[in-house]
Amino acid sequence: MTYLVRRVVGCLMLLGVLSACGGPGGAVSSAATTSGTPTRSAPPASGAGCAEAGELGDLADKGFVDALKKIPTTSTFATYAALDPTRAKKLNALQGVTAFVPVDSAWSAVDATQAQQLADPAWQGAAVEYALVPQTVLPEDVAAGKTGAMPTYRAVGATLAGGRNGDSIVLNGVATVICGPVAFGGGLLYLTDRVLLPSS
Incomplete structure (x- = not known):
């Protein structure tokens, strides 16, 4: 089974328990708890944003x-991510995931349309779901061209x-x-300089 097929199958399995697949108008209060794919060995985190991110070596026991x-x-x-306690609990239980998380300075660069969307808690949940990929993604995967269309927790097509x-x-x-990859208890984090939102 190819890498892309495995990712799509994994995403489809997870989407069965996501409540947000109907778009921002639906309930965005739940996320999947999954065993996922075991985290592969990641290189040390590097990048211009790591210095401001604080101590990144003590997150191994954190959801x-x-x-x-x-x-x-x-x-x-x-x-x-913590807005809904039930969802936060399930997010903390995720395993084998990769998250692409915008740093605080990235939010000042959102355009007027995005800012209006993000005033809605449903879209805040959408931003969290869109940042999460139900697979371990290493820099070597990007270099090998394996990340052209990564399924997210938002929806099959997102x-x-x-x-x-x-x-x-x-x-x-x-x-x-x-900055990245940063290992945490449930997988890997990458910090980004822009906010990304799904199309719906």
Whole structure:
């Protein structure tokens, strides 16, 4: 089974228990708990945004939301992830995931349309779900061209595209990874310089 097929199958299995697949108008109060794919060995985190992110080596026992709360530059995204206690509990239980998390400075660059969307708690939940990929993604996967259409927790068609611009990892052609990969209890985190939202 190819890498892409395995990712799609994994996403389809998870979407059966997601409540947000109907778009931002639906309930965005739940996320899947899954055994996922075991986290492969990741290289040390690197990038221009790592220095401001604080101590990144003590997140091994932290779930997704708890790990975000320990990173000072992800407070906005952490607030969105923790907005619903039930969902936060399930997010903390996720295993084998990869998250592409915008740092706080990224939110100041959202356009007027995005800002209006993000005033809605449903879209705040959508931003969290769209940032989560139900697979372990290493820099080597991006370099090998295995991240062209990564399924996300948002919906089957809501994919993230990973590529490279020189030595940098770029998502959807616009968001650059500024620190990563950061290992936490449920998988890997990458910090990005732009906010990415699904189309619906």
